[in-house]
Amino acid sequence: MNDSTKPYQISAFSAEFTDPSEEQAFRAYIRPLAARSLRVALIVWGSLLLLFVGQDWLSLGWSDDFVTLLVCRVLQAGMLFIFVFMLGRKPQLVSSGRVVTVLEITGFFLFMPVYFLLPEVAAFTIGVIGLMLLSMFLFVPNRLLLTLLAAVTGVVLTLSCMAWNGRSVDILFGAFFILMLPVATGYFGAQQLQMVQRRQYAMFNQAKEANLALEEEVERRKLLEQELKRQATTDPLTGLFNRRQYEMLFRRERERCRRQGTAICVAMVDLDYFKALNDELGHDCGDMALKHVATLFTNQLREGDVVGRFGGEEFIILLPDTGPAEAERVIERLRQTLENTPVSLQGEPRRLTATFSISAVLDDETDISETLRRVDRGLYRGKRAGRNRVVMV
Numbered sequence: 277m278n279d280s281t282k283p284y285q286i287s288a289f290s291a292e293f294t295d296p297s298e299e300q301a302f303r304a305y306i307r308p309l310a311a312r313s314l315r316v317a318l319i320v321w322g323s324l325l326l327l328f329v330g331q332d333w334l335s336l337g338w339s340d341d342f343v344t345l346l347v348c349r350v351l352q353a354g355m356l357f358i359f360v361f362m363l364g365r366k367p368q369l370v371s372s373g374r375v376v377t378v379l380e381i382t383g384f385f386l387f388m389p390v391y392f393l394l395p396e397v398a399a400f401t402i403g404v405i406g407l408m409l410l411s412m413f414l415f416v417p418n419r420l421l422l423t424l425l426a427a428v429t430g431v432v433l434t435l436s437c438m439a440w441n442g443r444s445v446d447i448l449f450g451a452f453f454i455l456m457l458p459v460a461t462g463y464f465g466a467q468q469l470q471m472v473q474r475r476q477y478a479m480f481n482q483a484k485e486a487n488l489a490l491e492e493e494v495e496r497r498k499l500l501e502q503e504l505k506r507q508a509t510t511d512p513l514t515g516l517f518n519r520r521q522y523e524m525l526f527r528r529e530r531e532r533c534r535r536q537g538t539a540i541c542v543a544m545v546d547l548d549y550f551k552a553l554n555d556e557l558g559h560d561c562g563d564m565a566l567k568h569v570a571t572l573f574t575n576q577l578r579e580g581d582v583v584g585r586f587g588g589e590e591f592i593i594l595l596p597d598t599g600p601a602e603a604e605r606v607i608e609r610l611r612q613t614l615e616n617t618p619v620s621l622q623g624e625p626r627r628l629t630a631t632f633s634i635s636a637v638l639d640d641e642t643d644i645s646e647t648l649r650r651v652d653r654g655l656y657r658g659k660r661a662g663r664n665r666v667v668m669v
């Protein structure tokens with residue numbers, strides 16, 4: 277069922293889903309099990325037929341009649357065993373039910389000579405046929421209506437043979453009722469069984485679909501949560517960490533570096549003449565320039581380094597496990613890369629520069645604002661000294 281809210285419908289007459297695609301899906305689902313059960317049933321059926329050969333020989337001895345019955349039995353058992361072999365290779369043959377039905381009807385035809393060749397056992401032959409009818413419904417997996425068709429053919433054939441043998445109308449009526457008993461019992465038994473199978477399948481499918489919908493909902497919420505987290509921790513324009521997040525990361529890294537006895541440096545970056553760029557090319561180009569700088573910084577630095585947007589055209593860089601000399605080298609390389617990597621704005625390459633200020637975090641500084649106050653002074657010095665430079669504080 278495609279929609280888990282859609283109610284399934286099973287016809288009480290055929291014991292099949294009223295929706296053909298649903299029925300088809302069910303048969304495909306049950307196919308391996310049905311093919312296996314059918315093979316077992318056919319092997320038992322064929323073997324029983326061959327067992328009857330002994331009984332025929334005891335009754336008829338080595339005679340033409342015996343040979344006729346032998347041919348019928350061997351022919352039918354042969355057909356059954358061939359189909360068992362074919363089912364092993366093509367289990368899909370079980371689904372349509374046509375081959376099984378043909379085998380069942382042929383089986384009745386090949387059984388009927390018993391009526392003429394073994395008249396002395398004809399009395400209990402009707403019992404054997406009744407058993408065959410019941411077994412067909414209960415042990416041979418097939419579509420209910422096709423089994424009914426084969427069963428009715430069997431009943432008609434049996435009654436025809438009895439009539440041919442000169443049985444009275446009373447006896448024929450009696451035989452008809454005797455044969456209809458296993459047909460009705462088999463039909464209703466198989467009908468209940470097949471309906472239960474389909475109900476279970478539909479419920480299993482509904483549960484599977486509900487699970488799938490639930491999994492999708494969980495996945496959707498996970499993504500939403502991730503997105504909310506991303507929005508809460510990053511700057512929407514550049515995707516860099518926002519102030520709250522880099523302050524938190526600062527405290528975490530600061531604590532870790534203290535425990536491990538390593539240094540941590542903080543750099544502040546302020547783009548040069550950014551107002552002029554905005555005024556000349558417009559705010560959108562200014563935004564593109566900011567994104568360009570963010571990508572460049574993120575790509576140039578190590579994974580453990582933290583790049584955040586301080587606000588406007590100012591950025592913060594945290595360099596954990598890095599002493600002042602190493603930090604100066606890293607930031608100087610960054611400055612040069614920025615200067616030498618123009619950004620394309622309105623189709624023209626545009627060089628950007630920035631002023632950088634770096635300071636090692638002092639032992640007693642646990643909050644980034646204390647370090648930033650110092651770094652900011654360095655930035656001011658750098659701007660006054662002509663911009664596009666790195667200042668160590």
Ligand SMILES: Nc1nc2c(ncn2[C@@H]2O[C@H](COP(=O)(O)OP(=O)(O)OP(=O)(O)O)[C@@H](O)[C@H]2O)c(=O)[nH]1
Pocket residue numbers: 513546547548549550551552554558559560561562563566587588589659663
């Ligand atoms: N496009 C864009 N511009 C921004 C954004 N945030 C701040 N600005 C602009 O950045 C400019 C910063 O100008 P100033 O503080 O004068 O600095 P500056 O022009 O870079 O000069 P110096 O720093 O002294 O070299 C202002 O024009 C702000 O409007 C933003 O998100 N997008």
